[in-house]
Amino acid sequence: MVKSENQHTSLEPIEMWLKRGGLRPTRQRVVLAERLIGDGKNRHVTAESLFAAGNDFRNKVSLATVYNTLRAFCDAGLMREITVNGSKSYFDTNMTDHPHFFWEDTSQLVDAPAGELKISLLPDAPEGTEISKVDVVIRLRRKF
Amino acid sequence: MVKSENQHTSLEPIEMWLKRGGLRPTRQRVVLAERLIGDGKNRHVTAESLFAAGNDFRNKVSLATVYNTLRAFCDAGLMREITVNGSKSYFDTNMTDHPHFFWEDTSQLVDAPAGELKISLLPDAPEGTEISKVDVVIRLRRKF
C-alpha cells in the first residue's frame, strides 16, 4: 500500500478546499483544483482556459466535466462566477468582495486592488429587495 | 406625393436620433427606434424583447435585423450594451454614466439613480492603459 488510510497527515490545501465545499476529492476535481489554487494565487479562468491548462494524458479532464466542476465549485461557495462580456463566463477563486480590471482588447480579467475602491454612496435597494452583490468592472483600453 | 422632399418640417426625434448616428432611416430602423425611444423614456432591452415588442404585420422586423440593428445603434454611439449575466445581452438607451439594478429572480435590468452612487476612490489604471468605462451592477434579491 502506498498510503495507509489512517496515517497521520494534515490534509493538503487542495483536499481541505474540496472538503470545505463538501465535495468528494475525485481525480478530476483534484486536478482542476490544483490548476486553480495550486500555487495559492487567485485565478480567473474560463471553462476553455481551465480545460486547456495542462491537459496531458495523466491530468486529462473532459470539457463537460470542467463545466460541471466549475459549476459545482461555485455552488459549493468555493469560487464565484463573474460576468464581464456576454460571450464567455469567467470564474474567480477570490471570494472576497473586490473590483475587476477587464482588458477590452485581450478579454483578460484580473483582480483590481480591493483597497483602492471606495463606494461612499450606494443607491438603496428598492422596496422588498435587498442587495445581494455589487459588481464593479473597470474596463481598460490600451493607451497608444 | 404624400410628402415633398424639401418641405419645412423639423425632423422628428426618431429621425434626428438616427441621423446623429449617421444611420439611414429605413423602415425597420425607424420601427425599432420608435420602440426604443418613442416615448422619451430610457429602455433596457434584449434582442428578443425588442423583437417581440409590437411585431405586427405592419411593424414586422426580422430577428436577425433586430440583432444587426442593435449592433449598428451601439456602433453608432446611440446605445450601449450591458453585460449582467452570461446568457443574454442587454441594450440600454441611456448613454450617461450610471449604475444598474439587476433582479436576480426575473433577470430584469433597470437604471439605478446615478446621483445615488458615489465612488470616492477608484484603482488606478495599470501602466499603459486607461479606463474606458466602469460598470456597476447592483444585484437584487427579493426579500421574503
Added chain:
DNA sequence: GTATATGCAAACCGTTTGCATGGCT
C-alpha cells in the same frame, strides 16, 4: 445606379444535458 440594409436559413459557439460507465464511501 450604387452602396447599403434586410430577411431567411444555416452556421456558430459556449454551455448544458441524457445516458451509459466508472469511482468513492
Added chain:
DNA sequence: AGCCATGCAAACGGTTTGCATATAC
C-alpha cells in the same frame, strides 16, 4: 451496494453570417 461523478455526443439557446433580394440616396 448505492450514490455520485465522469465522459461523450447530442441538444440547446443566443447570436452571427452568407447570400439573394429590396431599399435609400
